[in-house]
Amino acid sequence: MSAALPTTAVLHSEWIKIRSLRGTFWSLISVLIATVGVQTLTAAALAEADEGMGKDPLLAAFYGLNFGQIAAIAFGATAFSAEFHNGALRTSLTAVPDRTRFYLSKIAMLGVLALVVGQFAGLLTFTAGQAFMGERALALGDPGTVRAVVGCGLYLTLMTLFAAGLTAVLRSGVAVLSILIPFVVMVSFVVGSAASGVGQFMPDRAGQAMMRSQSYGDLGPWAGLGVLALWAAVAVLGGWLAVRRRDA
16 A cells, blocks of 8 residues: 655645646636725725725725635635546545545645735735825824734635635535625625624624724624634534545
């Protein structure tokens, strides 16, 4: 019997899969493009408006995140759904029979890539958008700005993992995209800006507390991120159980 692949080799194989799948790779790149691009265009268009981009200038500095999160969800969903096409999961498990190691390696690679791209997106989104704000521009040294930049990257990472875990449970990227994208786009508009009740514990609403200058309802910035992390952890745990127990 051949020796088991080292974990570094398993991680490298997951990177090769992501890089080789055009749709998955471009979903990752789109996280950066959508977040920074939308923020820059919006800031340029609204810089001269009386209220700028909103009542909370710190949150407004990351408006592009509303679009970048869609790309993050697509990245997590497509990266994992590829395992359920044409017997790919059987091939992966033949190479890495330890299902836990296979699953955690994939989740780790998705998380690292999303974090790196997300942190670049957070920094570039903030600096590019504020370049148009003139005297009202925020600086990185202002209260809450560094936390918001870091929070942007963490938010995008957790949304990626949330989508990946849910895809492992449902075994369908299409199903996950059909659920999560309307959930974070339309449901948030239905709930509105009310910072009370169960609405504040929705994953996107809670996680975006990191980008707010004031607490959102009962949740402070880190508490809000913790709520999103809990959503992601439950999805990742559910995905692990599904991969372990179901036939390939």
